[in-house]
Amino acid sequence: MNYVIIGNSAAAIGAIEGIRAYDKDGSVTLISDEKYFTYSRPLISYWLKNSVTDENMKYRDPDFYEKNNVTTMLGETVTAISANEKTVTTASGKTIAFDKLLCATGSKPFVPKTEGYEKVKNVFTFMKFDDAKAIKEVLTADSKVLIVGAGLIGLKAAEAVHEYTENITVIDLADRILSSILDEDAAKIMQTHISDKGVTFKLGTSVKVFSENSAELQNGETVDFDILIMAVGVRPNTELVSAAGGKVNRGIITDKTQLVDGLKDIYAAGDCTESIDITTGDSKILALLPNAFLQGEVAGKNMAGNLCYYVNAIPMNAIGFFGLHIITAGSYTGDTYVVTDGENYKKLITKDDKLVGFILMGDVDRAGIYTSLIKEHIALSECNFDLLKDKPLMAAFSKIRRNKKLAESH
Amino acid sequence: MKRVYVNEERCLGCHLCEYWCAYANSGEKDIMTAFKLGKDATPRINVEDDGDVHFAVQCRHCDDTPCVKACITGALSCNDGVVEINRDKCVGCYTCVLTCPYGCIVIDKKNGGKTVTKCELCTDNSNGEPVCVRECINGAIVFEER
DSSP states (O other): OEEEEEOOSHHHHHHHHHHHTTOSSSEEEEEESSOSSSBOGGGHHHHHTTSSOTGGGBSSOTTHHHHTTEEEEETOOEEEEETTTTEEEETTSOEEEOSEEEEOOOEEEEOOOOBTGGGOSSEEEOSSHHHHHHHHHHOOTTOOEEEEOOSHHHHHHHHHHTTTOSOEEEEESSSSTTTTTOOHHHHHHHHHHHHTTTEEEEESOOEEEEETTEEEETTSOEEEOSEEEEOSEEEEOOHHHHHTTOOBSSSBOBOTTOBBTTOSSEEEOSTTBOEEETTTTEEEOOOOHHHHHHHHHHHHHHHTTOOOOOOOOOOEEEEEETTEEEEEEEOOOSEEEEEEOSSSEEEEEEETTEEEEEEEESOOTTTHHHHHHHHTTOBGGGSOHHHHHHSOOGGGSOHHHHHHHHTSOO | OOEEEEOGGGOOOOOHHHHHHHHHHHOOSSHHHHHTSSOOOOOSOEEEEETTEEEEEOOOOOSSOHHHHHOSSSOEEEETTEEEEOTTTOOOOOHHHHHOTTOOOEEOGGGTTSSEEOOOTTTTSTTOSOHHHHHOTTSOEEEEOO
16 A cells, blocks of 8 residues: 655644554655654744754654654655546656545645735744744844734744743734634733733734834834734645645545545545534634644544544644643533633533533643543533532542543553 | 553542652652652642542543643653653643543643643652552552453
8 A cells, every 4th residue: 555645744643653553564655845854833932932942843753754664755845636647746746656645734824915015024924843943043132023913823923932022012803812712801811911921912903004114003003023923824725635626615625534525545634624623513624733633643544444533523722821821622602600810710611511612721730621521522410510610520420430431441 | 451440439538649659750769858848749640539439540541542642742652551751842731631531631830830740650760560559558549451
């Protein structure tokens, strides 16, 4: 069997581990447009603030490719997939044949068209190792940094940049920070926490026009900068699959085995695909590293002929800024239970006798017990919900379920 | 494979396993240094008490390792059935805390939460076998094949 994988991040690595769990002998070729050994994208902010070394950027042990007998083609860009010929072609003119192909092409930054944008010299996005390296080249203690986007990427960039300079302004069109994962009250707590470190926020506005070193905002204010980081959002890399005849909505559409709709022997996994969020039933892009890995692993196992499904996806995030941690999961529509002391924040969202989502900030100990309630569809009437409201405890489960979890073979 | 299992009916809620765990993993020779002299050793086992119900919980070393698969750095790995943490690689993002269904990844308060820690079945300290099992006074934690 001849496996080809496009991509070199979590989904690709999950696929290699999935394939090798069942097929030790097949040939695996990994093609990536980045020249690096597989590295962890979420670590670029840690690297920029000097808390992770080059060596620790590696997502797997240095002998990973050798141990798994993977042929790598790094720094090679795939330009087309031929579903009929079962080949991929690269920018350097190579043609590689496959029996099974995985498209783990991830996503790219979305940069909105803004007047004057082309005049800005020091402009960066913040997704890849090379982005962090380029920023480090120009960043000094005197830098004035403007970050457009107060989401996960923008604020992780702010935290890293803060290691060099406190002159940081973050702009977002939304009226609160982290609007994709936090409600209004939690966002306020986090915004105060980050503001206290010296970061300035301009919310509910956007850039009207750029000049080389300043941005005029829709609200009439002007922000001077010498480094601009665009972190408005990301878009999935779907073009290869779409051109090959695979189904694409916002992301690539696959079945539960990660096989691309409309194609044979071509799979997709990670941030370029959509998953079904079990808390809402909606198909959406869940651009999260654990989701990418699990999708990739399922794809790999299926590529190696072992039928299995990826069916239990939920949105979930664990992230911290300046020492204040957030863990969130699921969806936020339903009955709510909120406890806060102004620093720690807890919101549990329930619907139809199930926990469907939660937001924890500050005290996040043992949050995975809440996650398990969502993922395992456990009826709250079967649990001691009063205990769970206080904190996540195994004691809240029924004795039968607890025994199953803690005392039975697993 | 031998794993740690809980005999809930036998647990007295004495919390001795927490002390033994923290002590064994503190690297300190003297129990006084481990706990009383500003060291505040972190246990990787957690005894839950709810009225008359008591039981200890630590890493189950699951077959499907949700924490390892979710780890953003590669700090968590599963070797010969033992889920291990490389603290040098951990950045304290807590994605494993989010995904462990048993709440068994412990935020290491001793280092200000900069990394997590977890039970490695005492393979990473001088005991070589789970000290919580060895020291449990009533057989409430066992290490066996099931």
